Amino acid sequence: MAATRNAVTAPSSAATRKDTLLTRRYIEGLIADGKHVIIFDNRVLKVDAWIPYHPGGDKSIRHMVGKDATDEINALHSKEARQRMLSFQIGRIEGPWLNFLPPIQGGKFRPYTEDCVSDEESSGPESSGQETSQPPSPVFDAVDTASATRQRKSTTTPAPATDDDDKPKPFFLDARTQEELVFDTAKYPSLDQENQERIRHRYRELDQQIRAEGLYDCRYFSYAIECFRYTLFAAVSYYFLQIGWWGTSGFFLGCFWHQLVFTAHDAGHMGITHNFHADTVIGIIIADYLGGLSLGWWKRSHNVHHIVTNAPEHDPDIEHMPFFAISHRFLTSLRSTYYDRIMTFDAFAKFMLKFQNYLYYPILLFGRFNLYRLSWEYLFCGQAPKKGPAWWHRWFEIGGQVVFWYWFGYGVMYKSIPDWSSRLTFLLISHMVTSPLHVQITLSHFAMSTSDMGVNESFPQRMLRTTMDVDCPTWLDFFHGGLQFQAIHHLYPRIPRHNLRRTQRLVLEFCRDTGIPYTLFTFYDGNKEVIGKLGDVAKQVRILEECRKSCAEQGVFSDHH
Structure with a gap:
C-alpha cells in the first residue's frame, strides 16, 4: 500500500483515471518494465499499443521515451493526430519535467518495487544501488577543480562486444570530444532548467x-x-x-x-x-x-x-x-x-x-x-x-x-x-x-x-x-x-x-x-565549411593511423600514446 501511495496521487471522485498524478519514480519503474512512456503537455502517455501502427516507424517514438516530447510532437504532427494520442493517456504530472535518457540511447532505469522509497527520496543516484537514467547535471557530471574543466558522462548506447573493445582509444579523440563540448557550451545559452x-x-x-x-x-x-x-x-x-x-x-x-x-x-x-x-x-x-x-x-x-x-x-x-x-x-x-x-x-x-x-x-x-x-x-x-x-x-x-x-x-x-x-x-x-x-x-x-x-x-x-x-x-x-x-x-x-x-x-x-546563434552561410561559404569539416576529420584519421603505426613499432599501446 505504501508503494501505491508513493506512485500516484488519487484523483477526486469527479476526475477520471487519466487525471491521476503519477510520480517520477513510478514512471521510471514503468519504463524499467519495458513500457514506452512519454510526456506530452503534462500528460503521461503509454504508447506501446500504438508503436506497431505508427506511420513514421518505431525509432522516432523510442527516442522520446522518458522525455517531455511536447515540442517534438507539436512540430511533427497535425492537430488531429495529437488529439488521437490522448487515448493513450494513463495519468498526468505536475510542474516541469526533468528528462530521462531514453533506453535506446543507453538510459538505465530502476524497477518500481513495493519497498521503493518516496519519489522525493529517490530522485538522485545515491538513493539506489542501481544506476539512474538521469545524470546529476544535464550536461556535466563533475568539475575538476584542478583543471577547471567539467567532465561529461558518456551517454552513448553501449555496443556489442568486439575484438577491439579491450584496446584503449587514443587520448586525442576524447580530448577532441571535450573540446567541442566546451566550445558549444560557451557558444549557446546555458542548459540550466530555468533558461x-x-x-x-x-x-x-x-x-x-x-x-x-x-x-x-x-x-x-x-x-x-x-x-x-x-x-x-x-x-x-x-x-x-x-x-x-x-x-x-x-x-x-x-x-x-x-x-x-x-x-x-x-x-x-x-x-x-x-x-x-x-x-x-x-x-x-x-x-x-x-x-x-x-x-x-x-x-x-x-x-x-x-x-x-x-x-x-x-x-x-x-x-x-x-x-x-x-x-x-x-x-x-x-x-x-x-x-x-x-x-x-x-x-x-x-x-x-x-x-x-x-x-x-x-x-x-x-x-x-x-x-x-x-x-x-x-x-x-x-x-x-x-x-x-x-x-x-x-x-x-x-x-x-x-x-x-x-x-x-x-x-x-x-x-x-x-x-x-x-x-x-x-x-x-x-x-x-x-x-x-x-x-x-x-x-x-x-x-x-x-x-x-x-x-x-x-x-x-x-x-x-x-x-x-x-x-x-x-x-x-x-x-x-x-x-x-x-x-x-x-x-x-x-x-x-x-x-x-x-x-x-x-x-x-x-x-x-x-541568445541562440542563427547560422547562415552563402551556398559557396557553406560548401567551404563542409569541405573544411570533412578535411579536419580526414586529418584526424591520418593522425590516428600514424599513432597506431608508432605504437606497433614500439610494441606498446597505452592511453599516453
Whole structure:
C-alpha cells in the first residue's frame, strides 16, 4: 500500500483515471518494465499499443521515451493526430519535467518495487544501488577543480562486444570530444532548467505568432508554378529523347527529378493539404511512380533525423560510414541505433575517410543509386508498417515501383535508346544531375555541431545548434526548393516551404530574444565549411593511423600514446 501511495496521487471522485498524478519514480519503474512512456503537455502517455501502427516507424517514438516530447510532437504532427494520442493517456504530472535518457540511447532505469522509497527520496543516484537514467547535471557530471574543466558522462548506447573493445582509444579523440563540448557550451545559452524552459516558452509563443500570420496556410498558386516547371522539364526531356539526343534528354530528366523531390518533401511533412492520406498519396505518386524512391522509407528515416539531428549514434542522415564521417566519434566504431549495427572503422573506412574531403562531390554524384537500395530495403525487408492507418501505403508504393521501372527501365532505357553505351550515358547523366540535391541536404548539417549536450537541451536550441541555413537571392529559391531554410524548417517542419522566407524574420527575432546563434552561410561559404569539416576529420584519421603505426613499432599501446 505504501508503494501505491508513493506512485500516484488519487484523483477526486469527479476526475477520471487519466487525471491521476503519477510520480517520477513510478514512471521510471514503468519504463524499467519495458513500457514506452512519454510526456506530452503534462500528460503521461503509454504508447506501446500504438508503436506497431505508427506511420513514421518505431525509432522516432523510442527516442522520446522518458522525455517531455511536447515540442517534438507539436512540430511533427497535425492537430488531429495529437488529439488521437490522448487515448493513450494513463495519468498526468505536475510542474516541469526533468528528462530521462531514453533506453535506446543507453538510459538505465530502476524497477518500481513495493519497498521503493518516496519519489522525493529517490530522485538522485545515491538513493539506489542501481544506476539512474538521469545524470546529476544535464550536461556535466563533475568539475575538476584542478583543471577547471567539467567532465561529461558518456551517454552513448553501449555496443556489442568486439575484438577491439579491450584496446584503449587514443587520448586525442576524447580530448577532441571535450573540446567541442566546451566550445558549444560557451557558444549557446546555458542548459540550466530555468533558461531552457524560457526558450521553450518563447518557441511556443512564436508558433502562435506564425499561425496568426497565416504562415501554415499553403499558397497553392505557388504549386501551380511548380507544376508548370515540372511539366516543362519532362516535355523537354521527352523531346530530346525522340530526336536521339540521349545525354541532353537525360539532363532534363534529372532536372525533372531534382525539382520533384522538393514537393515530395513537402507532402511527407503534410505541408500541402495538411491531410495525412491526401499528402501521402501526392508524395507517393511523386516519389515512387515518377521518381522510383520510397516516400515511406524517407518518412521513417526523416522523422528520426528531425528528433535526434546530428547525433552520430542516432541520426541516419549523417551515418554514411565508410564513405563519410563528419565527427571524430565515428572513428571509434559507433553503434547506430537506427540501423542497429556497428559502423565499423575498418581498413576500407580508414582509406576512404582519409580522402573524404576530395571524394565528397564525386560520391554524391551517385547518391541516387543508394536511395534506390534504401527504398527497396524498406519496402521488401519488413520495415514498412503492416498495421494501422498506413498499412496500405506499402502496397501502393510497391505498385509505384513497378510503374516506375516499367516506364523508365523498360519504356525509356530499353525500348527508346538503341544501344548499351547510349543507355549508360543516359542513365549516368540523368542521375548525376540530381546531385545538387544531395549537396543541399548534407550542406545543412555536415558542418554543424555533433556534440551531445544532454537530455535537457530544449528542442529549438538543439535544432538551431545542429542546422544551418543558406543565404540566396529570392529568384534562386526554386533551385534550393526550400531546403535553404533548413534551420527554420527544423523548428517548424509543417510550414509550407513557400512561406519559409517570410518566417525567417520571425525566427531571427526569436534568436535575438533567446541568445541562440542563427547560422547562415552563402551556398559557396557553406560548401567551404563542409569541405573544411570533412578535411579536419580526414586529418584526424591520418593522425590516428600514424599513432597506431608508432605504437606497433614500439610494441606498446597505452592511453599516453
